[in-house]
Amino acid sequence: MIELALIGIGTGSPGHLTREAVAAMADADLILIPAKGEDKADLADLRRALCQHVLVSPPPLAVFDMPMRDVTEGYRQGVEAWHDAIAARWEQVIRAHGAIRPALLVWGDPSLYDSTLRIAERVARHLPLHLRVVPGITAIQALCAAHAIPLNAVAAPVLITTGRQIRDHGWPGAVDRLVVMLDGECSFQSLDARDLHIWWGAFLGMPNQILIQGPLPEVAGRILETRARARAEHGWIMDVYLLDRCRSR
Numbered sequence: 043m044i045e046l047a048l049i050g051i052g053t054g055s056p057g058h059l060t061r062e063a064v065a066a067m068a069d070a071d072l073i074l075i076p077a078k079g080e081d082k083a084d085l086a087d088l089r090r091a092l093c094q095h096v097l098v099s100p101p102p103l104a105v106f107d108m109p110m111r112d113v114t115e116g117y118r119q120g121v122e123a124w125h126d127a128i129a130a131r132w133e134q135v136i137r138a139h140g141a142i143r144p145a146l147l148v149w150g151d152p153s154l155y156d157s158t159l160r161i162a163e164r165v166a167r168h169l170p171l172h173l174r175v176v177p178g179i180t181a182i183q184a185l186c187a188a189h190a191i192p193l194n195a196v197a198a199p200v201l202i203t204t205g206r207q208i209r210d211h212g213w214p215g216a217v218d219r220l221v222v223m224l225d226g227e228c229s230f231q232s233l234d235a236r237d238l239h240i241w242w243g244a245f246l247g248m249p250n251q252i253l254i255q256g257p258l259p260e261v262a263g264r265i266l267e268t269r270a271r272a273r274a275e276h277g278w279i280m281d282v283y284l285l286d287r288c289r290s291r
Contacts, residue, residue, distance in 0.1 A: 043170050044136065046162060047145040048152045050178015053280065054088055055247035056095045058179045064096050066176045070145035074135055075105045084276060089147050104135050125157060129164035136169065149280070151178040155204070155223045181282040182221050184246035188253055191241060195219060195288065205229035213287070220285045228266055230285065235259045237287050244272060244281035258285070 047066045052058020059067075067073065073093060077086045086105060093100040109127035113120030136144050148158050152175050162173055182202070186193050194200045201217045205225025209232050214220070222229065230240065238258040242265050245251050252272060254265050273279040 043172050044141070045143050045172045045174055046136075046165070047143070047174045047176060048158050048162060049145055049147050049176040050151040051089075051092060051147045051149065052179035053150060053181050053184045053246040053248070056092055058184070058247055059092065059096055060176070060178070063176050063178065066174070067093065067100075067145060067147070068097055070101050070143050072136070072139050072141035072144045073101055073103050074132065074144060074146050075103050076108045076146075077105050078108050078278075085278060092147065102139065104139055106131055106135050121157075125161050126164060129161045132161065132165050133168055136165075148178065149181075151180045153177070154180050154182070154202070179247075181223065181246060181280070182284075185221075185241065185243045185282050185284060188243050188246055188251065189241045189255055189284075191284075193219075193221075193284070195286070208232060218286060218288045221282065222285065223282050225281075225283075228262075228269065230258060230262065230283070231266075233258075233285075235262060239286045240265070240283055242281065242283040244269065244279055245276075246280070246282070250276075 047070060049063050049066050051063060075086050075089050090103060093103065109124060109131060111120055111124040146158060148156055150156065152158050159175070162171070165171055166173070182193065195218065198219065199217050200219045200221060201214055202221045202223065203214065204223055205227055208222055208225070209227065209229040213233055235258040239256065240258045240261060241255040243251065243253050252268060254261050254268060269279060269281060
């Protein structure tokens, strides 16, 4: 039986690693490091740096190229095919190294808008796999901590959604607070900005962390410019934001 550990590592800071996460990393006999091309080399380097920072004697690190996603036949079909390809790549690397306790370091937490668990289910169809999940600090927690704000208003719900949903369907009914993730197009631009307040953050927990907050009509342009500049500089960006449509009333 192969024990695959999916370890939540927070949003990039070694301080986000729990003791359980560090112990799971130390127990692994192989850590898989996905590489996403030259533009996103920093992401693989950050995973390597975390291993070097917290482990006295890191296990072997297996860097592998991530398959490209093709959504020309439709978003859902493209994602399913992409996950199949990633699972096949994991299986190939695990078999090649004869790993019994492989691990993957997952940004944030494996449960929140991350497909690692779904990919692991595919791997389990071909390998005798026992799955271990170590929770991590989410981007939402890091965002609220960085801005020193509570996630929810008193006795009120919060909806966690994606930029695609906002862009295609607008503001969901029955809630006044949204957390928006996976938004590469700054989909808040599609909303009526009046009475909206935004707390935005990128590279949360890292030395290059960026925070902007304020009434959306006043800060939207600055977020767009800052985000574009940071992405061009680093080749990638991870950001998240919280919207409130009651605060400025």
